[in-house]
Amino acid sequence: MGLTELFGAVFNLDHVGRYIHWGFIQLSVSNAIVIGLMIAIFIAALFLPFPGRRSRREGK
């Protein structure tokens, strides 16, 4: 196995990306995915219960 195979990425992203054009907005698909993930994590942080809350309550 050569070094390239050993250290190469599983997914090769070194090719020109795809872009979303919406009016004057230009957004790469990869940036859109990252922004979507950030929003999803923010919403999850708002609605998911704090870990350990149940055990604390049960311990009261």
Next chain:
Amino acid sequence: MAKKAFNPDIDAPEYKGKYSPYDIIKEGTIAVVVVALLTVVLAVLFSSPDEKAVTIKSWSNATPMDFAATAMTELDGSSGTATYGPPYNNAATGQQVGPLTLAKWMGINVNVNTANDFVVAPLSTLADQPALTSALTTFASASSSRRANWEANYSKGLSSGSFSNGVLQVAAANAGPLPEMLGALTAMARSGALDQALVTQKGFYTTDYTKPLLFMADGSFLANKAQVQHLSGDQWGMMNETGSYPGQAWLWLYTMWYQVPPFSTSWGANADALVWAFMMLLTLLLALTPWIPGLRSIPRKVKVYRLIWREHYKNM
């Protein structure tokens, strides 16, 4: 003395409820471990951008006529760098915000004389080329009006010239020593020697790539590559990365102003300074939020905090 009225934006009532234990060391350790694991896994899956560096050698080999035409603009002082102003020279006022000439105030701290730094000085490092040495002597001893005449004639020839058999083919009458100089500079660039000459002007060990970058930025090769990769200023380039990698998404607001009028139209020439000033103003507004009536009430009125601490407010 009259008691001060309670202001829900500034004053906080004394908390008289229960307290819960919170282990910040445990939370912090979990966060560091999760981020470290994510970093390793994402690096294995996606690696990082590995775009081959653009050099003057690659530029002049790919598009020798664009290189020669750009070198000509460096020599006659009409290139983007030569006419930019501070911090490179005093050819223009530079970036300004209204009457505030910010770039001029900072001064010329990266002095670039494009004719000498990009053309004459690199050529003078080439040894054992008597024809070139003679051409450089002729150029140096000519009057500025004579040089301008040669430059105008050679520029005219370059626009219809070509490159074949490793040599510039330019039909330019009365161009003085310029065919010899530009021909030698193109050959020097194609060999890779010009890259080295431009980064070693300050000493043997250097990581200062300002001059080769400015030279390349004046041509169209680098700009075309940036355009393909969506890295130009008018393509939200500040938040993009080469290839299909995600970029600096958090710079969306900064780069957005470059896309909208008047920053993209009538203010375009000073957009760098104006966008910076506007962002500083917005940052100041954010920093002063607690003292700005109306703006400081938004978190209280939006009530996201009641969602986060819903268990607490349920029991109140």
